[in-house]
Amino acid sequence: MKETFEQLGKKGLIDILVVIDDSGSMTEEQKNLSTKMNSLLTSLKDTNWQIGIVTTTVQASDKCILTLVKSTDTDAEAKFAKAVQAGLSGSGNEEGIRQAVNGLKCSQSPWVRADSSVAVLIVSDEDNCSSRGADCPNSPGKTISYLTNYIEQTLAREIGKTAGIYGIFSPTVNSCKTAGNIGYQYEELMTYAAQKSGTTVSKIFGNICDADYSNTLNAISSNIALLLKNQFELSSAPDSGSLKLSVEGSVIPAANYKFSGKTITFNAGKEPANGKVLTAEYNVGAVPLFTKVTLKNTPAADTISVKVGSTVLAASAYTVSGNEITFKTQPASLAKIAVDYRVAAALKNAFQLEKTPIAGSLKVLVDGKAASGMTYDAAANQVVLNPAPLDGLAIELNYNYRTGPQLSYQVAIVQGAKNVKLYDGAKELSYT
Incomplete structure (x- = not known):
């Protein structure tokens, strides 16, 4: 196969999870966010992005109910808007951290790709578990470590390099007067993420009371772009050792990139220059070498x-x-x-004869020698050998058989007898 990719700036795979509060006080906030998908993607236009949307309401058995929007969807903005306006009938005990893990895990419909960068955006007018985890003391998501450990240990991403955490909530400074609670735990989560990435914490979250989330989402988009690797995704997984990359005829050394599944990831500084065309040639469908x-x-x-x-x-x-x-x-x-080989089964010891042998003429040789333990089953017209001959030994069956009527017979006649007569039934036979 042969595929080409034009280098148009920062490439890569990015999986973004949006956790939206669906409690009764979120009408304006949901509407505000619903029209801002393009703001969230401002710095990610050329990437292979996915956005998964879940709510802050925990389902039975931590079931994942997720809407997935892809860069290839023709109705992406409409899907995003509908999913973000999730309604107002959700739990008033918002569990943003627990739902972030449920959304990333999503056992029912796994969507986070093996080689992607990951971003989590939590949007709520209250803190996690309403106030610093206090309202869900038995929940695994009562502390920020539930999410950070899942990202860093289970997903094997490094926060600040291949993963980011973002939020829109009521901050401790210039808090939102109409919000339910200040987002103490969410701000703690943002501080952790900012320290890991070396960025200013104010650049990765915004105020839930802002009339327009565009500026916040533009800043978050720019920060997410820093997580991206220079990646290209092939349409099929190449056969082992068959992938060859080149830029305008110049072969790219294998040391300049890593390859996993269908994803090519260039090492920093080794990616194709802007405007250049990357060519990937490879084979598919080969049977792998085996032992x-x-x-x-x-x-x-x-x-x-x-x-x-x-x-x-x-x-x-x-x-x-x-x-x-x-x-x-x-x-x-x-x-x-x-x-x-010979199929594992009992060795053959009975051999069918094609003709009936004349009595006394049958001789059987096994490997050139007279067979021992040989019997003749006249009823079945078979030779039976016990024990059965070993593998590879030649068996010869030699005998005489009649091809016409029998004209000679051994007849017991008393010596000196005269006038002997032979009959076939009632018919007297002539003989010599």
């Missing part, structure tokens, strides 16, 4: 012969378990593997 093969049937012991290419392998070069063969050294790419 194990599964046979259709389980082979009988000591009957396996394995050939790789034109070489017959020694038994020490592989192990057999059931119907699986494991090679101690991985066969080379494109090598033809042939396995010859």
Whole structure:
């Protein structure tokens, strides 16, 4: 496959979670935010972004009810506006921190991508659990560490580098008079995030009472942009070792980038220059190299012969378990593997004859020698050998059989008898 990407500035994958308060006092605030998706994305236009929206109301069993808006959606603004105006019938005991974790985790519909940068925006006119976690003492989300630990440990993101936390709430300075409570815990959360990133805390949150959230969201967007890696996402996952990158014919050394799944991440300072076209060439659909093969049937012991290419392998070069063969050294790419074996089953000891043998003419040889333990089953016209011949031994069945009527017979006649007559039924036969 061949794909091209034009370098138009800062690229990358960004997954943004918005946690919106859906309690009864949030009419104006929801409406204010609902028209500001573009402000949130001001510095992220060229990125591969996703926005997940949840409310501050915890569902039974921490169920995740999330609306996902993608950069590829033709109705993205409408979806964002509808999801943010989540209604006013939610719990008055807002659990923004717990819901942030539930939204990122979202076991029902996982959406956070493995190689993305992550941002969390909490919008509420009250503090977490209404006031410093006091109203939900038994909730796992009563402290900020519930969210920071999830981001840093479970998602393996580094706050300030590949993850950011943002908010719109009532701050401790110039607090919002119409808000339910000052957002003490949310401000503590912002302070932690600012310290980790080395930025001014005022640049990552805004006041819930602002008439227009545009300036706050523009500032948050600029800060989120600092988290972005220079990334490009392929349409398919390349076969191992097949990816080759180039810019206008010049091959890019593999040391200049990292590759995981479908995502190419350039090292800082090694990304293509603005305006340049990145070309990715790769193969898909190849069968990966393997060290194990599964046979259709389980082979009988000591009957396996394995050939790789034109070489017959020694038994020490592989192990057999059931119907699986494991090679101690991985066969080379494109090598033809042939396995010859007998299916594990009882050895054959009965052999059907095509014709009925003339009495006394049957002789059976096993490996060139007269068979021992041989019997002839006249009713079935079979030769039965006990014990059964071993694998690989040649079995010969030699006998005479008639091809026409029998004209010669051994007849018991008393010596000196005269006038002997032979009959076929009532018919007298002539003889010599």
